[in-house]
Every structure is written in structure tokens, then in C-alpha cells.
Amino acid sequence: ITVPEARKVAHLLRAQVPDLKHIVTVAELMASSVTAVPPALSGNDIAFLQYTSGSTGNPKGVVLTHANLLANIRAMGQTVRVTSEDVFVSWLPLYHDMGLIGAWLGSLYYAMLLVVMSPLSFLARPERWLWTIHRYRGTLSASPNFGYEYCLKRLKDEDLEGLDLGCWRAAFNGAETISPDTLQQFTSRFANHGFHAGAMMPVYGLAESSVGLAFPPLNRGPVIDQIERSTFMRSGQAKPQPGSGEHALRFVSSGSPLPGHQIRIVDTAGQELPERQEGRLEFRGPSTTSGYYRDADNTRKLFHQDWLDSGDLAYIANGEVYITGRIKDIIIRAGRNIYPHELEEAVGNIPGIRTGRVAVFGSADTRTATERLIVLAETRSRDDVEREKLRTGINTLATDLVGAPPDEVVLAPPGTVLKTSSGKIRRAASRELFEKGGIGKRQRSLPWQVTRLALAGVLPQTRRMLNSLSAMAYAVYCWLVFAVLAPVAWLCATLLPGDTLRWSAVRGCTRLLAKASATPVRVSGLENLPTDGTACVLVANHASYLDSYALVASLPGTFRFVGKAELAKTFIVRRPLENIHTEFVERFDISKSVSDSRHLSDVLQAGHTLMFFAEGTFTRIPGLMPFHLGAFKVAAEAGVPVIPIAIRGTRSVLRADNWLPRRGSIHIDIGPAIHPRDLEQQAGKDSWKTAIALRERCREFILRHCGEPDLA
The missing domain is CATH 3.30.300.30 (ANL, C-terminal domain)
Structure with a gap:
């Protein structure tokens, strides 16, 4: 999603980014007639990816859930005592975590007025920020340290005549190194315009903790720690230096951890350090990420058991956190630590x-x-x-x-x-x-840069074109193999005498299809299937048209599929399915579905195993849908065990509404049998409650092994 001016460059980039499918503007999205379907969400679902700033390396995508964001917004709001009477004034862009989460989502959650201005407007005329606070009686506003410094350097006294900042009760300063001089100078200069010293709040946070992690007490103002420079640079001990402190180091307190969050300072061995000793800052709490998106290596480095490494150096004094610098930015020279931000x-x-x-x-x-x-x-x-x-x-x-x-x-x-x-x-x-x-x-x-960018995309574009041709050739080949084997399987199922012979022939065709298409079907848990011919109900998730083929190819013995009645309307489909004893059931006629249920119970009582796809259908969207109760009701009434089967990989090989198969592998996990009698303590003798308990246990296993999210 981009602006019209950037479309041409975006098209050049498209050649180098294989995953870039569409380039659109906001206006085009707004004009679309497609109606979005609200997703079924839980607190543990991903809300968005928040990329780190990249100040010490390449940006990483921090996974943040809805629960993470809500916990952080609530904790910050509790600390600052936010109400719907507050007014938040923000010039921060939406790609800045303080702008998106702190200002936008925080204002939404607390139902307070949000006054927004463009970052470019602030940079062109920084007085607009302060005058907007004056005009709308803003109570909350935030900026990185450079924003306050920018106001000090750019604004003249005549720009501020009549300015009243007495309404501003919390001025958050964070997201980068906080300068003690900037805090003191801003507070001093704007005191003449009603700004309260206690309103200035140096805060600490990071993307891995949503946005906020440590806040100072409300209405207290900044606390600056003055320490001995040589001692600290040599040993990391933050020894206070009284007096004027001409050559002292000064660090700003970021306060204490937000409610429900914890911070500790550790050495390189992971041992917790005492107060006033510099070390690595680690944290944990409900706002913390589960890791970096598709980046297992950096996720492993992030976690130390249940603590997360911030990448920052800090020390604690009187229970409050003092950030001293980024670990990757510290320069070690002659055994002394040099902190870049002070010299910069x-x-x-x-x-x-x-x-x-x-x-x-x-x-x-x-x-x-x-x-x-x-x-x-x-x-x-x-x-x-x-x-x-x-x-x-x-x-x-x-x-x-x-x-x-x-x-x-x-x-x-x-x-x-x-x-x-x-x-x-x-x-x-x-x-x-x-x-x-x-x-x-x-x-x-x-012109040279554009030409170079275009030429840089030639090789990736050629490689992608060859990959597309290869994928198309593979799909055509698979359909040719299917075109040869399908008539053979149809004739075998239709003409061969006896169930055993028919099943052996059809199973042989499905295995040959898998082998010829180089699609391995791996099965685990075969020992959980009954070997004495006992009837049971097999329940599987439904992800693709390939599910039935994969089950026939991988499961031993014979069983009866339970399929929708619509399949029986076409002779070419009905005939082979009838010959392998597929049971057709009515999905929409309640009276017929009741009789179908009785019939299926009789089939089980007669010793035949039934195979259900409990979701009833499948879509192209990955995820496990809610299970219908039919299979479990039949099992409860017949008193036979239910065996859950998780199918993984078929959706990737052949997705719904897409007739081009792709290379891949299929995994089938067979779970242990769940017998109705084992659930009597939970459900009693009530077959309805037993059916519900069977469904929950079965779905729990399949969800754990199917490799897809929960859509229920």
C-alpha cells in the first residue's frame, strides 16, 4: 500500500520481492467493492507486526497479539490515570509505536479525544505542536527527545506569545536516548508558559514490550542521577558524585516497571546484579512479544528462559531504571566503556x-x-x-x-x-x-538509480518466471497422471467383486498417484487403530479435495466415508462411492438427517467403521473450523470409540478454488482412541453431553497436530 507518487518505484521493486503481489493506493482500496469479512479473533491472535527501528541492525518483525496491546495500554493508562476527559495531541507518525499504540489505540481504548497533526507540519513549524496543545487544552502528548530539543532550538520568544501549556499534565519523552540538558532546559523555558515541571515524564519502552515498559510516578518530574565518570566507564558501578559534577556522567530515571511487568539487571552469565551496577536489562510481563516473525534465530537470542533481553544496558537505583545505552553501540577502548550518545x-x-x-x-x-x-x-x-x-x-x-x-x-x-x-x-x-x-x-x-534498480530486478524476475513455468509444468504433469489413474480406479471400484479387492485396487491407485507426483504421505500413530476389526468412528479435519485420497492411501483396512447427499446426484461420482459403501447423509433436511443418524448408528452396530470430516466443508483459508456434532452423537449412541486424525499439508498442495497442485508433502497423525465410557465421569449417562465431550477431546488433538490456527 503506497502513495501515487511511489507507484513507479514500487513496480521496479516488485521484480526483486517475490511475495509482493499487488501495489495499490489507499484511494483504490477505499473504492473497492469487496466486503471484508470480520475474522474470528481471540486475545492470543496476532494483531500486527511491529518492526524494530533498525538502529543497531536490520529491522525485525515483533509479533504482538491483541492481548499484548490491551495489557500495555491498560498498564500505561493505569499509571497515568487516563480518563475519557483527557485530550491526546500527537504529531507522531503511525509507523512509530508511540504514535500508533500510545496515541491512536490508547485514545480509542479510553474514549478520549485525539488531536492529530502531520509530522511534516511539526518539522516545518514546531510551534504548531505547542499551539495545538494550547488550543485543544491537550492533557497528554509524547515525543522523542529530539522533538523537545527541536522546540528549544527553533522557537523564538515571539512565536510563543500568549501560549498556555498549563493544561499539559503528562509530557512523555522516550523512544531514544533522553538528554538531561533537554529536560531541564525545556522545563525551565516553558515554565513561563504554564508548563509544570512535574508534567515531564521520561519513559522507557521497546517494541518487544508493545511500547511502554517503565514509567516514573505521575506529577513528580524528571530525576537525574549524577555519577562518577571514571568509575562507571571502568567498572560499570554507578557511584553517585555530589557537588557540581563538572566531569560527571548524568543519566535520567525512567521510573519503575508498569503494573504487572518486571525488570531485572543481569551480568553476562545471567546472574542478577545489585543496585547501581550496570548490566543487561531483561524484562517480562503481559505486554511482551512471543518472538520475531519468521526469525527463529533472533527469537532464540531474545529469550533467556522466561525473561526477554532488551539489548539495552542499564542500572537500578532506589528501585528505578536508568538506561545507559544500547549494548551493540557501546565502544570498548582501553578497558573503558564509551557511550556514543553523550559524545554525539x-x-x-x-x-x-x-x-x-x-x-x-x-x-x-x-x-x-x-x-x-x-x-x-x-x-x-x-x-x-x-x-x-x-x-x-x-x-x-x-x-x-x-x-x-x-x-x-x-x-x-x-x-x-x-x-x-x-x-x-x-x-x-x-x-x-x-x-x-x-x-x-x-x-x-x-535516472542512473532508476536504471540500476530496474536492471537489479532482471535476474530475480527471470528466476521467478522459470519457477512459474516449472510450477505450471508440474501441475500439468499431475493432472495427466490423474487422468490416467482416475479411470482405472473408477473401473476397479465399479467392476471388481468384493470389498477387499476393490479397496486394494483403489488404494493402489492413490498410492501410485502420490508416488508419481512426488508427494510423500507420512503417517504416524497407526498403532492407535483397532486391529481386531472393532468398529469405530474416524474423525479428520478437512483442508482439501486431496484429504480422501490421502486417507485411502495411508490407512489400512476398509472403512466407510460419510459424505454429503449432493455427491450422489451424479452417476459418475455416485457409482464408485456406492461400491465402496460410502454413506450419503442429508445436511439441510432435518427430518432426513435424524433418520440418517439412526442409520449410521446401525452401521456401527453392524461392525463397520465410519470416516467423518467433522468440519463439513473446507475453504482456501488455513484454519480449523468448528466441528459439527453428528459424528460424535453417532459414536456416543453406538458406544464406539472415536479416533481423531489430523491431516496436514493437503491444503498447501491443492487449495480450494485452485486447480493447480503444488509440490509438497502430506502428514497424517492418528491419535489415541477416545471411548465414550471413559467420559462418563465428565458427562454422565447423557449421550448429548458425551457427544460434546467427545468433540472437545477430538478437536483438541487435531488442532494440536494440524498446523493451522483455530477458527472456531
Whole structure:
């Protein structure tokens, strides 16, 4: 889904992204006449994927369920005491977790007014944000630290005449490193416009915890911890430094974990650390993700038993969390930890350096096997003398802050320092650009970039075309094999004498079809089938037209399918099915369905096994639908066991409404028999209650083994 201006580029990308099927605009979606069917959802279903910012690596898709989001919104609302009388003012984009979950979904849940403005409007004229709070009497609003810094640097006193921020009771500051200076300066400057110091709330959160994880107490204001720089950089101990603290390190408290959530600080061995000792921040709670979408390796790294690794370094003091930096961003030099954000902020304040456009990172030195300290800073200056002064200033500043000058200072043109879509510095990507020698190179012209993008898609497009031709050839081949075997199976089922001979011939044809089409059918649990000829009810899920073929090919002995009466209307279908004793039942005529039920009970009493597809039908959408009660009622009345059978893979090979079979494998799991007499303690002698209990037990097994979601 994109904007009209980006469609042409999107079509070029389509050649390189195999899963990209359609490119549409919002207007086209709105004009569609297709009516969406509301899905059947539970709290554990996925609500959406929230991608991490990518500031320290490639973005990862965080799986968030409806229950995760509701738990987080409720916990944040409880901490801030949100009511429907509040007014949330937001300029944050919807791809930002604070904008989507905190502002939009939070306002929806608490039925409060949400006043929305464009991020571009804020960037062009930041005073619009503050005046919108003034006009609508906003009580809640949020921004990353740079938003508050932007207001401080861009706004003049005349822009603020008459501004009243006395209504603003919670100003959330999070999503990136929080600057103590920014907090103090914003609070001080806007106090003249009614802004309360207690309204400023430095918060901590991450995508893996939906959005929020730690909040400070309401109406307290920021708490800044001043600690000894050398001790902390050497040992990670956050030892308080009283006095003016000219060379001290300062970190901002993010408060305590939200209700129902927990945070701990651990060392590299996973042992919990005492207060004021820096370590890895781990967390758990109802808002936490189950993992990264289709990324098993990173999901394993995320979990340490039932705790999740935040990727952040922090310490706890007086029960409150102080974030010190991202683990991947920390630079180790001469046994000391260097924290990039402090140096970046200080360098950005040097006249001539672009604020917020500085990246500090470590780069491996292959000769000495150590890490070099690199400062990459953007400047518009082209004067050699001026640039040399900037380098000298950066070296002096770095020496004061971290005890040594950088190994290299790179002054780059505007647009060099890479950022995420939410404005965070991409230090890892900037380091990669530096190490590849890509800094300072002129960008190619637009026609060249478009041509290169188009050429880059030729090979993937050709490969995809060959794959499509291969898939089509396979489908044609499968239908040719079917066209040969189907008449043979029909004649065998129609003309051969005796059930055993007919079943052997039909089973041989289905197995030959599976072998010729290279579709392995794997079966487990055959030992759960009766071997003494005892009648039972077999119940399977229904996912494809191939289900019947797979069951005939894999199950031993003979059994009778229970099929819909509509199948008996056509001679070419009815004749072979009748000859293998398929029982046709009426689905829509209640009086006939009652007599059909009695007849099926008689069939079971006579010693014949019945095979039911309990869902009654199948669709192209993966998922286990509700089970009809018929099979279980018949089993309860006849007093015979029910054996659940989970079929997996047939929907992938041949989907409903699609006549092109695809390569794949089929798995059939046969569960242990469930006997009505074993459920008497739960259901008593009531056959109706017994049937319901049989259905629940049977469906539980099939849902566990069919590999598809629950649609009931």
C-alpha cells in the first residue's frame, strides 16, 4: 500500500520481492467493492507486526497479539490515570509505536479525544505542536527527545506569545536516548508558559514490550542521577558524585516497571546484579512479544528462559531504571566503556556541526585487533581552515568527555549520517558505510538509480518466471497422471467383486498417484487403530479435495466415508462411492438427517467403521473450523470409540478454488482412541453431553497436530 507518487518505484521493486503481489493506493482500496469479512479473533491472535527501528541492525518483525496491546495500554493508562476527559495531541507518525499504540489505540481504548497533526507540519513549524496543545487544552502528548530539543532550538520568544501549556499534565519523552540538558532546559523555558515541571515524564519502552515498559510516578518530574565518570566507564558501578559534577556522567530515571511487568539487571552469565551496577536489562510481563516473525534465530537470542533481553544496558537505583545505552553501540577502548550518545550530543552542539547529525561508533582495526573510535559529523562548511577548527574542537571535546581523542574524525556533507524512519541514528549502518569507503561519495543521478534498480530486478524476475513455468509444468504433469489413474480406479471400484479387492485396487491407485507426483504421505500413530476389526468412528479435519485420497492411501483396512447427499446426484461420482459403501447423509433436511443418524448408528452396530470430516466443508483459508456434532452423537449412541486424525499439508498442495497442485508433502497423525465410557465421569449417562465431550477431546488433538490456527 503506497502513495501515487511511489507507484513507479514500487513496480521496479516488485521484480526483486517475490511475495509482493499487488501495489495499490489507499484511494483504490477505499473504492473497492469487496466486503471484508470480520475474522474470528481471540486475545492470543496476532494483531500486527511491529518492526524494530533498525538502529543497531536490520529491522525485525515483533509479533504482538491483541492481548499484548490491551495489557500495555491498560498498564500505561493505569499509571497515568487516563480518563475519557483527557485530550491526546500527537504529531507522531503511525509507523512509530508511540504514535500508533500510545496515541491512536490508547485514545480509542479510553474514549478520549485525539488531536492529530502531520509530522511534516511539526518539522516545518514546531510551534504548531505547542499551539495545538494550547488550543485543544491537550492533557497528554509524547515525543522523542529530539522533538523537545527541536522546540528549544527553533522557537523564538515571539512565536510563543500568549501560549498556555498549563493544561499539559503528562509530557512523555522516550523512544531514544533522553538528554538531561533537554529536560531541564525545556522545563525551565516553558515554565513561563504554564508548563509544570512535574508534567515531564521520561519513559522507557521497546517494541518487544508493545511500547511502554517503565514509567516514573505521575506529577513528580524528571530525576537525574549524577555519577562518577571514571568509575562507571571502568567498572560499570554507578557511584553517585555530589557537588557540581563538572566531569560527571548524568543519566535520567525512567521510573519503575508498569503494573504487572518486571525488570531485572543481569551480568553476562545471567546472574542478577545489585543496585547501581550496570548490566543487561531483561524484562517480562503481559505486554511482551512471543518472538520475531519468521526469525527463529533472533527469537532464540531474545529469550533467556522466561525473561526477554532488551539489548539495552542499564542500572537500578532506589528501585528505578536508568538506561545507559544500547549494548551493540557501546565502544570498548582501553578497558573503558564509551557511550556514543553523550559524545554525539556534545559534538552536535559545536557551531558548524549539524545538530542531531553525528554518529559515534567503533570500527575494528585489523592490524591491532582493537576497536577504533570514529566520530562522523555532518557539516555544510567547505572551507579547509574552518573544517580543521571543527576537527580540533571535536578532538578536544572527546578528550574531555572520554579521556582520549577519537582515532578519526570524519566531516561529511549533509545527508551522510544514516537515520531510521523514526529519527534514530543508525550507528551500525553508518559504520558499514564508513568501512566500505562510501562517505563523501557523490550520489548517482536519479535516472542512473532508476536504471540500476530496474536492471537489479532482471535476474530475480527471470528466476521467478522459470519457477512459474516449472510450477505450471508440474501441475500439468499431475493432472495427466490423474487422468490416467482416475479411470482405472473408477473401473476397479465399479467392476471388481468384493470389498477387499476393490479397496486394494483403489488404494493402489492413490498410492501410485502420490508416488508419481512426488508427494510423500507420512503417517504416524497407526498403532492407535483397532486391529481386531472393532468398529469405530474416524474423525479428520478437512483442508482439501486431496484429504480422501490421502486417507485411502495411508490407512489400512476398509472403512466407510460419510459424505454429503449432493455427491450422489451424479452417476459418475455416485457409482464408485456406492461400491465402496460410502454413506450419503442429508445436511439441510432435518427430518432426513435424524433418520440418517439412526442409520449410521446401525452401521456401527453392524461392525463397520465410519470416516467423518467433522468440519463439513473446507475453504482456501488455513484454519480449523468448528466441528459439527453428528459424528460424535453417532459414536456416543453406538458406544464406539472415536479416533481423531489430523491431516496436514493437503491444503498447501491443492487449495480450494485452485486447480493447480503444488509440490509438497502430506502428514497424517492418528491419535489415541477416545471411548465414550471413559467420559462418563465428565458427562454422565447423557449421550448429548458425551457427544460434546467427545468433540472437545477430538478437536483438541487435531488442532494440536494440524498446523493451522483455530477458527472456531
